[in-house]
Amino acid sequence: DKLKILKLNTLLKKKEIEEIFNSTEISTLEYLQNFGFSDKIIDSFFRPFFSGIFLEPNLDTSSRMFEFVYKMFGDGLAVVPKNGIQAIPNQLKENLKNTKFLLNSNVKEVKDKSIVLENDTLIQSDITIIATEASSLVSNLKNQETVWKSCDTLYFKTKNAVISKPLIGLISDKNSLINNIFYPTNIANSSKGNQQLLSVTIVKDHQLNEKQLINTVTKELLEFCQISNISFLKRYQIKKGLPKLSNLQYEISSTETKLKSTLFLAGDQLLNGSLNAAMIAGERAALGVIQNLEDGLI
Numbered sequence: 180d181k182l183k184i185l186k187l188n189t190l191l192k193k194k195e196i197e198e199i200f201n202s203t204e205i206s207t208l209e210y211l212q213n214f215g216f217s218d219k220i221i222d223s224f225f226r227p228f229f230s231g232i233f234l235e236p237n238l239d240t241s242s243r244m245f246e247f248v249y250k251m252f253g254d255g256l257a258v259v260p261k262n263g264i265q266a267i268p269n270q271l272k273e274n275l276k277n278t279k280f281l282l283n284s285n286v287k288e289v290k291d292k293s294i295v296l297e298n299d300t301l302i303q304s305d306i307t308i309i310a311t312e313a314s315s316l317v318s319n320l321k322n323q324e325t326v327w328k329s330c331d332t333l334y335f336k337t338k339n340a341v342i343s344k345p346l347i348g349l350i351s352d353k354n355s356l357i358n359n360i361f362y363p364t365n366i367a368n369s370s371k372g373n374q375q376l377l378s379v380t381i382v383k384d385h386q387l388n389e390k391q392l393i394n395t396v397t398k399e400l401l402e403f404c405q406i407s408n409i410s411f412l413k414r415y416q417i418k419k420g421l422p423k424l425s426n427l428q429y430e431i432s433s434t435e436t437k438l439k440s441t442l443f444l445a446g447d448q449l450l451n452g453s454l455n456a457a458m459i460a461g462e463r464a465a466l467g468v469i470q471n472l473e474d475g476l477i
Contacts, residue, residue, distance in 0.1 A: 187249065200428055203242075206239050207241070234330045235382060259363075289309060291439055307442050309445065327420065328421045330382045335379065337408060340364070341405060347359050356383055356385060357403070364376045397409065424452065431460055444460075
């Protein structure tokens, strides 16, 4: 298995991203089996690790996504901003000097030249970019809903960290509800005294209410990780964690983001479930708007 990992590393370092997204699609599990990996390493490493990335426990995700993510891990480091992922939108916001933000304003419909809010307020708009799933917002996309993968993330306060380095702890037991644990305080070095922040992620479907979920997770943390004396802080239910897609793509042209003359689409659901795809789709939508402005079409 170790030799095959070395072989896979070498193969994907040489494989261009465009080639990856033109490859035949099979499931990630089938890909690993075809590559010759043993059930042992699939069950103890690949399944729990990539289940946490793909937000599904069966490795049904496209092999294109597996090759892309594996290549990215081989080419660079997995990092988080020192002040958390919120630092990224904060940085974007700080560079916008003439922008008005209208928060907590649910949109009912997007039309040419206007946006209708749920309270029927009408906002006039020369150009609209929808950077999320548009099927419920645009009349001619009503039957094109995106299917989403979800996860639960629970945060606890604890005194001691069983992992002292900035590493993810994988729970590989097939009967466990927990997929992985992580101490954000190991990255930011922000623990206060002997207090640690513990993150627990669940990607399996379950029908537990919040109290039952906390009790189950607490028992599993003790059983699998020898973690005790924890205090529950908060639960995040990420219902739209990643889009469930087939025929994954890496690129999109600016013209493909144009739905109508004044309406453009963006978001990772146009390509593949990743930050890379979100940035590419957003940039292409912006270029489409600029091109229409320059051509006098808007």
